[in-house]
Amino acid sequence: MSPEFATALAVFLPLFGAVGIALLDRHPNPRETVTLVTATALFLVVCSVAPAVYRGDEPAVHFLELVPHLSLALRVEPLGLLFALIASGLWIVTSVYSIGYMRGNNESHQTRFYVCFAVALSATMGVAFAANMLTLFIFYEVLTLSTYPLVAHKGTDEAKRGGRVYLGLLLSTSIGFLLLAMIWTWFSAGTLDFVNGGILRDTLDPSLLPLMLALYLFGIGKAALMPFHRWLPAAMVAPTPVSALLHAVAVVKAGVFSVAKVTIYIFGIDFLRDAEATTFMMWIAAFTLIAASLVAMTKDNLKARLAYSTVSQLAYITLGAMLVNTTALIGAGMHIATHAFGKITLFFCAGAIYLATHKTEISDMNGLGRAMPFTYGAMLIGALSIIGLPPLGGVWSKWYLAIGSLEAGQWAMLSVLFISSLLNIAYLLPIPIRGFFGQSSDRGETNAVREAPLPAVIALTFSALGCLVLFFFPGPLYRLMALVFAGQ
Amino acid sequence: MISAQLPALQVVLPLLAGPVCLLLHHPRLSWALATAVSWLAFFISLALLDQVLSSGTIVYALGGWAAPWGIEYRVDEINAFVLLIVSGISAITLAFARNSIEYEIRAERIHILYTGWMLCLTGLLGITITGDVFNVFVFLEIASLSSYLLISLSRDPRSLTAAFRYLVLGTIGATFILIGIALLYVMTGTLNMFDLSQRIAGVSDSRTVKTAFIFLSVGIALKAAVFPLHLWLPNAYAYAPSAVSALFAGTATKVAVYLLFRFFFTVFDPQFSFDVMQLDRLLLPLALVGVFVASVTAIFQTDVKRMLGYSSVAQIGYMVIGMSLVSVLGVTAGILHLFNHALMKAALFVVLGCVVFRIGSARLEDMAGIGRAMPWTAGAFVIGGLSLVGVPLTVGFISKWYLILAALEHGWWWLAALVLISSLLALVYIWRVIEVIYFQPPSDPSREIAEAPATLLIPTWLLIVANVYFGIDTSLTVGVAERAARLLMGDAS
Amino acid sequence: MEIFGLYNYWIVVVLMMIGLYVVVASGNLIKKIVGLNIFQTSVFILYISIGKLRGGTAPILLEEPAAYSNPLPHVLILTAIVVGVATTALGLALAVRIYGAYGTIEEEEIEEQEN
Amino acid sequence: MTATAIAVARIDQLFAAVMLFGIYSLLSAALFVVMDAVDVAFTEAAVGAGIAIILMLGALALTTREQRPVPRRRHWVALAVVVATGSGLIYGTLDMPSYGDPGAPAHLHVIPRYLNQSMAEIGIPNVVTSVLASYRGYDTLGEIVVIFTAAVGVIGRLGVAPEITALVKSGGMQHHLILRITAKLMLPLIMVFALYVQFHGDFGPGGGFQAGVIFASAFILYGLVFGLEDATKVAPPPVVHVIAAAGVLLFALVGVAGLFLGGNYLDYGVLADEPTKGQHLGIMLVELGVGMTVAASMISLFFAYASYKPEE
Incomplete structure (x- = not known):
């Protein structure tokens, strides 16, 4: 399989999967098999592109010309490969998890759920491999549209309201600002x-x-810069697997990934640095970073807290891009990966707790850790990774971001990073601590709690292990990011 | 020999078909004839466009009398393109019409509807193809009278008042055009467009020509439903039979907008229209206000057909914006949107026809939850709606793209931003419908709703596919629109 | 400036405007149609005035040469008269049907019923 | 005339308004004669003062005769519109060539050919007919399509009831002996006159359109006097419809015949071995088509109004 073919296949494979899923509407087991097979195959296909990219090639596919000199085309460069690897790899894990979750929770419209999921993945691959801004934009919009039914999945008034905010903000920023900028x-x-x-x-x-x-950065609403971040908490009405893969990995990372792409390939970091144009946006990112952390502290709803945490973590990446130097951008790229593993783990845990106890508020979760050791262990690992403590992957990205801000001479940003890490500790660690050491008000009930269904536990264990692995083997990640700048 | 006579056949075939439809006096036979003739007209227009593209403007003297003594047909890139749109939309919507009309119209009136349809097509094609201003008036009246008839054929009594209001305003518009033609004739002694364009130059600073310009503009703008002269449109579209709404949405106002282009750029030259008369200073703000007011009004409609009517007013605003930018790029955008909007609006109205066919109403609250029962119909609405909003890979995106480029070319980024913001309004009114279709439980769960029959779905999806196809492969649309724009702007390069 | 050479047109304009006034001001559908007719008829007069040649005769060719008035406006107006009566017929038919459906041909009363 | 027009505007009695419009129309017909437009005058008299009035009265009979007075607000709106439009027009006339000026462009361009060449090119003295039927024959085709459309429209909207339930009582005015006899005497005369106008159009004022209207009015007279039932016996509505359609087809097909004989559409020159003969033939056929459509359309309009019965 040539890398070019694999590149094109990566975009189409999930679509084929979606068709297959739709056809197997009434047969849950074969249907889920299709999802798993597609996810695995996609990951392998993306992996098969990797060697070529590591060699310094950039496999390209040209589909068609939309307007003269403006094409739908794909080209794999290191940053895109990184993003595609993470998203496709975690799709497998999430698929396993969703099977447990959706069945355990007796959700309706499961076929629609899996179909939209597959379409969203196809769009994510498109965003990752886009060779130009137009292609990226198209897949970006497909991603928005295909995730809307997932957000509004429950069909309740609350879900519809959430869906409206989600779609409204994402589409209006992208059409109002991003398209204009383009x-x-x-x-x-x-x-x-x-x-x-x-x-x-x-x-x-x-x-x-x-x-x-500013048009670009606010236009890429998926990067959730304040004040256009409201869609992310709103999206939390979705079933947890959606929050986990899409709103911790695919969708939001598509946002910050686009920010990085625009910074590097549209503006060019030298140009931005020479023109000193990034100061304003850097402060916006810094503000988002701190403010979102503060808001997170006030949230008692677990998923809401995680959502604001995501907003804050995304701002790290945008901040890294706005520091416009190689080191910071490497840090930003690595943060895409490390945060993905950390946050998906946390969401898996939140879902597992909901499955087992139907609890959503942190204050109700005292003492659950003793009944659900795997879940809470994974949660601790995820939290520590996001805070950026060894021996977990999160260390590396924060390390490079810090060095980058020093290189840029931005002491203020360095202190922002530190303050925020402290805030991370303050809002993330209490959750596992309450789980392990808190006293439940209703002991009898807590004793009856069991771990969530097996697929869910397997998935969250696996992603937690991923955080560990990233600490010990950050090499491939770093090399990939370094390749981005090798040519410059 | 035939190829030389195509311009005449383009109009005469539907003209002949009209009376024959009446004589046939049979619903199915009339329909079959109308459909056959429509497709024939479509192929003729394709052949004409091909001829124009390969060998330039076609001049055809009717009766063998050369202009300016006789009436001539003059086919160039611009009207060849519009002919294609008009006949194409008619052909596809007719394919759709059979079942839909049989459901919506009393059987004994069906053949009359197709007679009217053919006459309307005759009128629209005749306006488009002709090179004579008085001939425009005559065919405009054919098109108008048959439109009043077509609208009023619906069972809903409100269609009568809608048609009447359209009749009064339409006649005022036509009379204004008539006055304008008289004033031009006084000053030049000719009725031929090409001849006029040459002779006006000598008298263009006279007050009479300026007045003629104003009267023609107002008259045609009324027909084109340019804001604020759009008051007749929403009700006319809302209460007409669904297939007829689709036809009008795709053709009637488009032809009037074409006429605006023709008068502003060919009969009067752009320099006169925009530098001397400073038309753009008036048109641009009006169009912008129109886009916003109509879009916002659309948001508050409870009848989806009416909503789309207001949306049409807004979309016509985009075409006028393109026109009033007075640049090759702007005019390209205007013409492009003419084509693209015809596709998307016809598609959406046809979708509503499917809905009406099954649930008997196009009111928003009655459409709750039909997403499950009618997945193909609902899916078509989603795609058509996204096209209206201007999402990439649909025709709507291409229109917006060029419009914004044209605005940026002037350095008017505020205009670009406003255009984008206005398309968000379109998103709001489209999404209101999508949400109700998919996420609202049916108001009456006991009622069994079936998917629309294939005879309705196939033409619907043809239009939807066209929306996507021309959003991806733009070589035909953009290419022709650009050539047309160059011709209009007098830029030969 | 030959102001006096234009008085004919001005009278026509006044007539037209009376017609237009009736169309806009009247709420009665049939009266509106009557107004349209006056408006249009006045436009016809405008056209025919344009065609008139001082000292000309009707454009029916005679054996000996003569000055003829311009026949083209006549032709146009023949067409326009037909168009006018066609519009009138259709408009009135609609008005009759509206009366059948609403029991009135006053615009305001119809609007009240529709809302 | 102005007085009549203003009276129409002021009066609330619709019946009177319609009648006044009839007078207005006749006055303008007279004006047309003064301005050398005899053909137009002929037509305006027949249509404006004839057919249009009959239609309006018919509509009044089917609806109501009183108008509500114009509300004040509307009055001002209308006045504003009118003043704006009117002053615009007056402004426009300021640069117009003065009335009857032989140096006006309208008399210098295009027209000379009609006046000087039409005898040679077409061979009939009435230039109006030449232009109408040949030079601008296509407009005329459009025109009869318009009237046909209107007829179709009125039939479609009002419908012709199968069993005629007439507003005009089926007995008509049969008991008026004098009327009946006068009518019987008049009818043949009118019909002959119509035929004369139809075929004399080449030489004097007249032609298919006027003839059609006259023919139709004769028929309408018949209908009024002898009742609708008798009238429909003479000319059953379906037949009338067929004639209306056939007229349009005749005209359009004459054009198509031109195509087959190697000319352009509506080129009559190729219809016979000599161009002028062809023109003659073509114009005669075309005028016949016009006459048929107009007469039949007018009659079916009359039927439609006369037989209309509100549904349910």
Whole structure:
């Protein structure tokens, strides 16, 4: 299988899977088999592209020309590969988890759920491999649209309201700002291709640069910069597997991934640094970072707290991009990976707790850790990884981000990072601590609690292990990120 | 020999079919004839476009009398394109019409509907193809009278008042056009468009020509439902039979917008229209206000057909915005949107036809929960709606793309932003419907709703596929629109 | 400026405007149609005025050369008259049907019923 | 005239308004004669003062005769619209060539050919007919399509009831002996006159349209006097519809015949061996088509109004 074919296949494979799932509407077991097979196959396909990329190749596929000089095309570069690997790999884990969750919870419309999930994955692959901004934009919108039915899945008034906020914010920012920025870029540069060193250097008046940057960064609503972050907490009405894979990994990472892509390949980091255009957006990111952490502390609902934590963690990545130096961007890229593992673990745990006890508020979860040791163990690992303590993967990304801010001479940002890490401890650690040491008000009930269904436990154990692995073997990750800048 | 006569056949075939439909006096036979003739007209228009693209403007003297003494047909890139739109939409919606009309109209009136349909098609094609201003008026009246008839054929009594209101406003508009033609004739002594364009130059600073310009603009704008002269449109679309709404949405206002292009850019030259008369100063703000007011009004409609009517008013605003940018890019965007909007609105109205066919109403609350019972219909609505919003891979996106490029070319990024924001309003009114279709439980769960029959679904999906296809492969649409724009702007390069 | 050469047109304009006034102001559907007719008829007069040639005769060719008035506006207006009566017929038919459906042909009363 | 028009605007009695409009229409017909437009005058008299009035009265009979007075607000709105439009128009006339000016562009361009060449090219003295039927024959085709559309429209909206339940009582005015006899005397005369107008259009004022209207009015007279039932016996509505459609088809097919004989659409020159003969033939056929459609459409309009019965 040539890398080019594999690249194209990665986008289409989940779609084929979706068709298969739809056809097997009334047969749950074969249907879930299709999901698992597709997920595994997708991961293998993405892996098969990896060697070529590590060698420095960039497999490219050209589909068709939409408007003259503007094509639908794919091109795999290291950053995209990183994102695709994480998303497709975690899809397998999440599929296992969802089977346990959806059945354990007797959810309705399961076929629609799996179909939309597969379509969302296809879109994620498209975002990851897009060769130009237009292709990225198209898949970005497909991702929004295909996840909407997942968010509004329950069909209750609350779910519909959440769905409306979700879709409204994501589509309005992307159409209102991002599309405008894109067309402006095309108008100035005559292209939207992702090119090393950027395409705007000689074509855009530097005084307009901050405006353009703001349009892009706010336009990529999935990166959840304040004040356009409201969709993320709203999306928490979705079933937990959705929150786990999509709203901790695929969707939000598609956002920050796009931010990184735009920074590196549209603007070019040298151009941004020379023009000193990023200061404003950097402070917005810093503000989001701190503010979201503070809000997270006030949330008693577990998923809401995790959602705000995600908002804050995404701001790390945007901040890294806005520091515009290689080290910070490597840190940002690695944070995409490490946070993905950490946060998906936490969401898996939240779902497992809900499955086992139907509890959603942190204050009700005292003492559950003793009844659900696997779940709470995994949760502790996930939390520590996100806080950035060894021996967990989260250390590395924070390390590079910190170095990056020093390199940029941004002492203020360094302190923001530290303060935020302290805040992380303050809002994440109490959850496992209450679980293990808290006294439940209703002891009899707590004793009756068992672990969640086996598939769910397997999944969360696996992702927690992932956090550990990333600490001991960050090499491939780092090499991949370093490759991004090798050419520059 | 035939190929030389295509311009005449383009109009005469439907014209002949009209009376024959009446004579047939049979619902199915009339339908079959109308459909056959429509497809024939579509192929003729394809052939015409091909001829124009390969060998330039076609001039056809009716009666063998050369213009300006006789009436001539003059087919260039612009009207060849519009002919294609009109005949194409008619052909597809007719394929859809048979079942839908049989359901919505009393049997003894069906053949009259198809007679009217053919006459309307005759009128629209005639307006588009002709190179003579008075001939425009005559065919405009054919199209208008048959539209009043078609609208009023619906069973809903409100269609009568809608048709009457349209009749009064339409006649005022036509009379304004008539006055404009008189004033032009006084100053130039000719009725031929090409001849006019040459002779107006000599008298363009006279007050008479300026007045003529104003009267023609107002008259045609009334027909095109340009804001704020759109008041007749929403009810007319809402209460007409579904297939007829689809036909009108795809063709009638498009032809009027084409006429605006024709008058502003060919008969009067763009310099006169925009530099001397400063038309853009008036048109652009009006169009913008129109886009927003109509979109917001659409949001508050409870009848989805009416909602789409208001949406049409907004979309016409985009075309006018493109026009008033007075650049090759802007005009390209305008013409492109003419085509694209015809596709998306026809598609959406046809979808509503499917809905009405099964649930007997297009009111929002009655459509609750039909997403499950009618997955194909609902899916078509979603795609058509997204196209209206301007999501990539649909035609709507391509229109917006060019419109915004044109705005940026002027350095008017505020306009670009406003256009984008307005498409969010479209998102709101479309999403209201989608949410009700999919996520609201049916108001009457005991009622069994079946999916629309294949005879309705196939034409519907043809239109939907066209929406996607022309959103991906834009070589035809953009290519022709760009050539047309260059021609209109007098930019030969 | 030959102001006096234009008085004919001005009278026509006044007539037209009376017609237009009736259309806009009247709430009665049939009266509206009557107004439309006056409006249109006045436009016809405008056209025919354009065609008139001082000292001309009707454009029916005679053996000996003569000055003829312009026949083209006549042709156009023949067409326009037909168009006008066609519109009138259809408009009135609609009005009759509206009366059948609503029991009135006053615009305001119809609107009240529709809402 | 102005007085009549203003009276129409002020009066609330619809019946009177319609009658006044009839007078207005006749006055303008007279004006047309003064301005050398005899053909137009002929038509305006027949249509404006004839058919249109009959239609309006028919509509009044089927609805109501009183109008509610115009509310004040509307009055001002209308006045504003009118003043704006009117002053615009007056402004526009300021640069117009003065009335009857032989130097006006309208008399210098295009027209000379009609006046000087039409005898040679078409061979009939009435230039109006030449232009109407040949040079701009296509407009005329459009025109009869319009009237046909209207007829279809009225039939479609009002419908012709199978058993005629007439507003005009089926007995008509049969008991008026004088009326009946006058009518019987008049009818043949009117019909002959109609035929004369139909075929004399080449030489004097007249032609298919006027003839059609006259023919139709003769028929309407018959219907009014002898009752609708008798009238429909003479001319059953389906037949009338067929004639209306056939007229349009005739006209359009004459054009198609031109196509087959190697000319352009509506080129009559190729219909016979000599161009002028062809033109003659073509114009005669086309005028016949016009006459048929107009007469039949007018009659079916009359039927539709006369037989209308509100549903349920």
